[in-house]
Amino acid sequence: MSAIAPQTTVGPVHLTVADLDRSLRYYGDAIGLEKLESGPGRASLGSAGRELLVLVEEPGAKPAPSYTGLFHFALLVPERPALAGWLAHAARDRVGLTGLSDHRVSEAIYLRDPDYHGIEIYADRPRESWDGDVAEIMTTLPLDVDDLLGELDDPETEPFERLADGTVMGHVHLQVSEIPDTTAFYRDLLGFDLMAQIPQAAFLSAGGYHHHIGANTWQSAGAAPPPPGSAALRHATIVLPDSAERDRVAGAISDAGLELQEAEHGPIVHDPSGNALLLAA
Secondary structure, eight states, X not given: OOOOOTTOEEOOEEEEESOHHHHHHIIIIIIOOEEEEEETTEEEEEETTEEEEEEXXXXXXXXXXXXXXXXXXXXXXXXXXXXXXXHHHHHHTTOOXXXXXXXXXXXXXXXXXXXXXXXXXXXXXXXGGTTTOHHHHOOOEEOOHHHHHTXXXXXXXXXXXXXXXXXXXXXXXXXXXXXXXXXXXXXXXXXXXXXXXXXXXXEEESTTOSOSEEEEOTTTTXXXXXXXXXXXXXXXXXXXXSHHHHHHHHHHHHHTTOOOEEETTEEEEEOTTOOEEEEEO
């Protein structure tokens, strides 16, 4: 398989939620996303008009943390002060967090929504500080909260209305059954570069980024996809730079004997753990 186009990124993540109104309040008030469109049992959210998240309601859906699926989706803010501003808002407004980490390639804040979907909000460190050395540099250290909040004049009064304009879906981190099969699918078939790997996790990207796709077996070793009706990942989106590249990747998948399902915005393929990926352009 040829390398995937270096301009490839990730796009909107589609999730099942149990209570759409509850989720809209959370993603608006706590996270700072804006509602772009809504209809019966479905809503689209984003930043500055860019769609980042689609929520589909299934009343009574239960979290499925022990199955394969979403570990977290990661919202990349455009600069460090924007991350500091979000953290100051979280502290003032008592937004529950699950972790704060310095990965050396980025600084990250972790939390979970009411359906237990994992969320990361992060800012990249300057690319020149890690470019070409991701495997050696990327790690997990405690976040220096005081230093981050030092980007602000006064964290207690820093205004916050929504996530900063320019926020994008930086990466998607998945729970998978096995790392070798996952690496073979994303690297050898789709054409992503393997940036770093340990026995229980792999990180892959296009164009030298530290990672667009993360995969781990920390919580889901040997697990099957979640049962129907779970509050779970519906699909993630891989955004190719144009339709020709999307068709090339889809052709390679088809030639490998994997099934493609046609959807409104492009074909959908499932990775070896059953995680659905929309190929968009």
